[in-house]
Amino acid sequence: MIEVKGLYKGFNGVEVLKGITTSFEAGKTNLIIGQSGSGKTVFLKSLIGLHIPEQGSIIFDGRVNTEMNTEQKRQLRQEIGMVFQGSALFDSMTVEENVMFPLKMFAKLSKSDMLEKANAVLKRVDLIGSNLKYVSELSGGMQKRVAIARAIVMNPKYLFCDEPNSGLDPQTAIIIDNLIKEITEEYQITTVINTHDMNSVMEIGEKIVFLKDGVKAWEGSNKEIFKTDNEAIVNFVYSSNLFKKVRQAYLNETI
Ligand SMILES: Nc1ncnc2c1ncn2[C@@H]1O[C@H](COP(=O)(O)OP(=O)(O)OP(=O)(O)O)[C@@H](O)[C@H]1O
Numbered sequence: 001m002i003e004v005k006g007l008y009k010g011f012n013g014v015e016v017l018k019g020i021t022t023s024f025e026a027g028k029t030n031l032i033i034g035q036s037g038s039g040k041t042v043f044l045k046s047l048i049g050l051h052i053p054e055q056g057s058i059i060f061d062g063r064v065n066t067e068m069n070t071e072q073k074r075q076l077r078q079e080i081g082m083v084f085q086g087s088a089l090f091d092s093m094t095v096e097e098n099v100m101f102p103l104k105m106f107a108k109l110s111k112s113d114m115l116e117k118a119n120a121v122l123k124r125v126d127l128i129g130s131n132l133k134y135v136s137e138l139s140g141g142m143q144k145r146v147a148i149a150r151a152i153v154m155n156p157k158y159l160f161c162d163e164p165n166s167g168l169d170p171q172t173a174i175i176i177d178n179l180i181k182e183i184t185e186e187y188q189i190t191t192v193i194n195t196h197d198m199n200s201v202m203e204i205g206e207k208i209v210f211l212k213d214g215v216k217a218w219e220g221s222n223k224e225i226f227k228t229d230n231e232a233i234v235n236f237v238y239s240s241n242l243f244k245k246v247r248q249a250y251l252n253e254t255i
Pocket residue numbers: 011016034035036037038039040041042043
């Protein structure tokens with residue numbers, strides 16, 4: 001579980017995050033949504049430790065970020081898996097080498113133990129048989145699977161995903177979303193996903209934090225989004241006519 005308390009972060013005197021308080025439970029897919037420029041990336045980077053907040057705290061299963069020593073921070077970094085926008089894989093490496101990369105960097109394992117772990121996660125993401133292919137030979141959806149396999153190979157407690165299904169067709173995007181959701185539940189990972197995708201919100205948004213101008217304007221689940229009368233979130237999510245109709249049908253109990 002990650003608890004966030006009164007988080008402030010700004011740049012050159014301009015506040016971007018303005019006192020965010022929320023929490024993200026283990027085993028759940030937690031989503032951060034909001035308009036462009038609302039502070040989602042700054043928030044995600046603050047959670048990962050790439051930005052140092054001016055005020056507030058981030059508590060990782062009881063460990064307060066501001067109270068950790070160097071060794072504790074190093075330990076925490078090893079418990080974090082990341083899936084970046086665009087996958088951020090190494091083109092010059094095979095699938096297997098990409099997945100083993102974190103193990104080579106952080107774990108003292110024999111080649112055969114690394115291979116065993118890589119194969120286990122590649123199996124989990126349905127990529128067995130692609131071990132020796134180069135990233136450039138894979139489709140976008142397969143590349144995301146490799147990125148997910150690499151993110152979970154160290155058995156992370158926390159998984160951060162930045163726009164994990166950007167650039168994918170809607171069907172593949174939902175498959176990738178559901179894969180992340182299943183893995184999150186299976187391994188009881190605390191997963192936080194930064195997304196623009198309303199399908200993801202509806203499909204896997206077990207907890208949604210909606211940011212507006214650096215402030216948490218709403219939080220709740222995908223089911224609650226249908227019922228809420230919070231104007232900010234309704235206007236954001238139901239900006240399309242289709243979603244407006246779906247919401248109305250849900251409220252009228254015709255779906
Ligand atoms: N390193 C930085 N230095 C200065 N300003 C920054 C920096 N990073 C982000 N900002 C500013 O913080 C604000 C929020 O940016 P952020 O990237 O978090 O938005 P976002 O919600 O992720 O947007 P998008 O959906 O377009 O990715 C923007 O006004 C941006 O210019």
